Each structure stands twice: as structure tokens, then as C-alpha cells.
Amino acid sequence: MSTRRTVVTRYPTPATRGAEDPRANPVTTRDTMAAARRVVIKIGSSSLTTATGLDVAAIDRLVDVIAELRGRGTQVVLVSSGAIAAGFPHLGLDRRPKDTATQQAAAAVGQGRLLAHYTHSFGRHETEVAQVLLTAEELMRRTQYTNAHRALARLLTLDVMPIVNENDAVATREIRFGDNDRLAALTANLVKADLLVLLSDVDALYTGHPSRPDSRRIPVVATDADLEGVDVRVPGSAGVGTGGMVTKVDAAGIAATTGIPTLLTSAPNAGSAFAGEDVGTWFEATGRRRSARAAWLGLTAEVRGQLVIDDGAVAGAIDRGRSLLAAGITGLSGRFTPGDVVEILDATGRVLARGLVQYSSSQLPPMLGRSTSDLKEDLGAGYDGVVVHADDWVRLAPPRR
Numbered sequence: 001m002s003t004r005r006t007v008v009t010r011y012p013t014p015a016t017r018g019a020e021d022p023r024a025n026p027v028t029t030r031d032t033m034a035a036a037r038r039v040v041i042k043i044g045s046s047s048l049t050t051a052t053g054l055d056v057a058a059i060d061r062l063v064d065v066i067a068e069l070r071g072r073g074t075q076v077v078l079v080s081s082g083a084i085a086a087g088f089p090h091l092g093l094d095r096r097p098k099d100t101a102t103q104q105a106a107a108a109v110g111q112g113r114l115l116a117h118y119t120h121s122f123g124r125h126e127t128e129v130a131q132v133l134l135t136a137e138e139l140m141r142r143t144q145y146t147n148a149h150r151a152l153a154r155l156l157t158l159d160v161m162p163i164v165n166e167n168d169a170v171a172t173r174e175i176r177f178g179d180n181d182r183l184a185a186l187t188a189n190l191v192k193a194d195l196l197v198l199l200s201d202v203d204a205l206y207t208g209h210p211s212r213p214d215s216r217r218i219p220v221v222a223t224d225a226d227l228e229g230v231d232v233r234v235p236g237s238a239g240v241g242t243g244g245m246v247t248k249v250d251a252a253g254i255a256a257t258t259g260i261p262t263l264l265t266s267a268p269n270a271g272s273a274f275a276g277e278d279v280g281t282w283f284e285a286t287g288r289r290r291s292a293r294a295a296w297l298g299l300t301a302e303v304r305g306q307l308v309i310d311d312g313a314v315a316g317a318i319d320r321g322r323s324l325l326a327a328g329i330t331g332l333s334g335r336f337t338p339g340d341v342v343e344i345l346d347a348t349g350r351v352l353a354r355g356l357v358q359y360s361s362s363q364l365p366p367m368l369g370r371s372t373s374d375l376k377e378d379l380g381a382g383y384d385g386v387v388v389h390a391d392d393w394v395r396l397a398p399p400r401r
């Protein structure tokens, strides 16, 4: 046994621990949509713009639906695309630019016009609006994520209408959201919404491209099996949206795994959907609600490394919701420091969870596979053997049967 003592910097225990949100979601089926206390509504470029710029009549119709919801006491956060599509006609371009710099310029021009019209339109309902521009990079950092959470929560308590978009003018090329569907799902988690509504230029998810005569509306997606054979590959024809149905199905999947159901329909159907009519596609929630912190860990945070664990640690820590000890770790990769986010993989390479690691990638190698009592001798009596605390990881893959 070595008597060398290693100086170990540990990640401080956060004051606010607690993984699962105890609030049950009152929205379980389409019929219970009206019970939503907080809704995130996302509207795509194709529904807000024409070839010549903003479709002000379409914006006014959406704003009227939101005003009615707010009148009933439902809090709404709007995620609105449309900055690039609203901007490019004013730069003398006849189609959406493809290069990042011109997209950024178009977004910078269009975002002002977009917000100007929302301000005017919500003004008809004596409602103040607030512009919140987010980047994927910021949301990966815990401090900025918490700041965004706090700002949105405050706006809602002040009865202001937050209008979120990606901060296209500064978003870095490599990690842009690009489309706003995923941003909307993450925003729904950020504000702990009961419901996500995705409004597009198509009234529902179809079994194939809606222009095909054999395509049928899918009214409900309860499990992945309902998506088998569904063709979502062809993008929209409007030429201004970005992700087509792929990103909408992905976004609904993210929301579902965190306990938030999604309704996907067209903007003109928004009113009927909230009136309880059978329109669009309803994606059921499949997972449990998560705290904003757990959602950040599981969905948004930047991953700095990987820990590979043995079967004993899968059964003893991950399957039982316990802390991960050095004894169960067989390998690691990446460069990380205490407090960084790492993925936890089983021996086959399956990503089981993500967590905040307590030691750096340079401290861990001599600790791997060693028992807590053995390590205590090296590291001191204060060492508790925990590499990822039970409160600091979230499960990503379901348990194996």
C-alpha cells in the first residue's frame, strides 16, 4: 500500500440538490390541455412569413390565441422563429441565405422587425413583451442556464410575455440550435412547462410527406413504436423553415422523456387545439418530470468526458439511484475538472447517465477500481469514495430487463 497522499480537489456539494420535480403534470391527454398552468408555444418561420417578409395577419392571429390563454390564467412563453425569414427580403435577397454570416446579418435585421410587430400586436391586448435571445453555448453552462431560468420566471411573475429566439447573430456555427424546435423543448424544461405546442405550416405529423396521397395523419404518438415506418425526411416546401419534421419529432421526444407532452399542429389550428378539438398530433409524455437542474444535466450541459463502469456499478449504483464510487469505474476518457459533466457508460459503450464528476481526469486514473477503504488510506479520512454523487447524475437510458 502506498503512503503517498494525493491532494484532491473536490467539487463542492451544491446547496440546492434534489432530482425530481414533485409537481405532477395536470396535462396527461389532449382533453386535459386546458389544465396547463404554463405552456411553451413554438411557431416556425414558415407560419410567420411570406416571400416578402412578415405575415402580420398570421402573427396577429397567433397573438389573439395567446391573449385568450393568458386571459384564462395560463402562463405562456413563446418561442418564435422568423428572424432570418423576416430579414432577408430587406437585404435585397430573394431567398433565405445559406452562409452563416449572411444568415446572421438577416437575423439581426429581421429580429428587430419581428419583435416590433409582436410588441404592436400584444399591445392590442395591453400586454408587455420581452425579447429573450438564447444560444446553445450559453445554455450548456450552468450559470447562464440558471440565469435564463431566473429571468424567464421573473418575467412570468411580472405578467410579461417572453418571446424567445436563438441569438442567431452571435451563435457559433458548430453548436447552433439552427432550428428552434429543440430550443423550444429545452425552454419547456427550463420553465417547467406542463405542455409544449409546436406550430408549423402543416396541421399534423403524417405517415409520409403530406403531399403524398397515401399519407395519413398520426393523431397520437404514445411510444416510439408509433413512429415506426413514418417518413419525416423531406423538408418543408416553404424554403424558410430549417428542420422539417425531423427536428419536431426530436423535440417532442426530448419533452416526452422529461414529462412534458407535445401537441404538433398548424398555426391556424392553435385555437381549436386549445378548445379541445381533435387536431394535430399528440405526443404523450413518457418520462418523469425533472427539475430544471436535472434537465440541464441530462439534455443541455456540455459533456467533457466519459466514465466507463463495470456491471457491478451498473447494478449497485445506476440501477439503485446511488452514488458512483471509484471501485466501479474501469476507464475514462476526455479532459475534465471537478464539477464538469461526464457521461457514464456501461462496458458495451451504452450511455446510461450523465453526472457532475467530483475529481479531475488527471486525478482519477490512479483511483480507478480501488475500494473506498483503500483510497481513504491514500487520500485521507475525509475521502468518502464518491466520484459522482447520487444527487448529481441523471439517468438517460432505461434499465435493462
Ligand SMILES: Nc1ncnc2c1ncn2[C@@H]1O[C@H](COP(=O)(O)OP(=O)(O)O)[C@@H](O)[C@H]1O
Pocket (backbone or CB within 6 Å): 043, 044, 045, 046, 047, 179, 199, 200, 201, 202, 204, 205, 206, 207, 208, 209, 210, 230, 231, 232, 233, 234, 235, 236, 237, 238, 239, 240, 241, 242, 243, 244, 245
Ligand atoms: N411526415 C411528415 N408529416 C408532416 N410534415 C412533413 C413530413 N415530412 C416532411 N414534412 C414537412 O415538414 C414541414 C414543416 O417543417 P419546417 O418547414 O421546418 O417548418 P417550421 O418552419 O414550422 O419549423 C412541412 O411543411 C412538411 O412539408
Ligand SMILES: N[C@@H](CCC(=O)OP(=O)(O)O)C(=O)O
Pocket (backbone or CB within 6 Å): 043, 044, 045, 046, 080, 081, 082, 083, 084, 085, 107, 165, 166, 168, 178, 179, 180, 181, 240, 241, 242, 243, 244
Ligand atoms: N432562429 C432562426 C430560426 C431558424 C428556423 O428557420 O427555424 P424553424 O422555422 O423553426 O425551422 C430565426 O429566427 O430565423
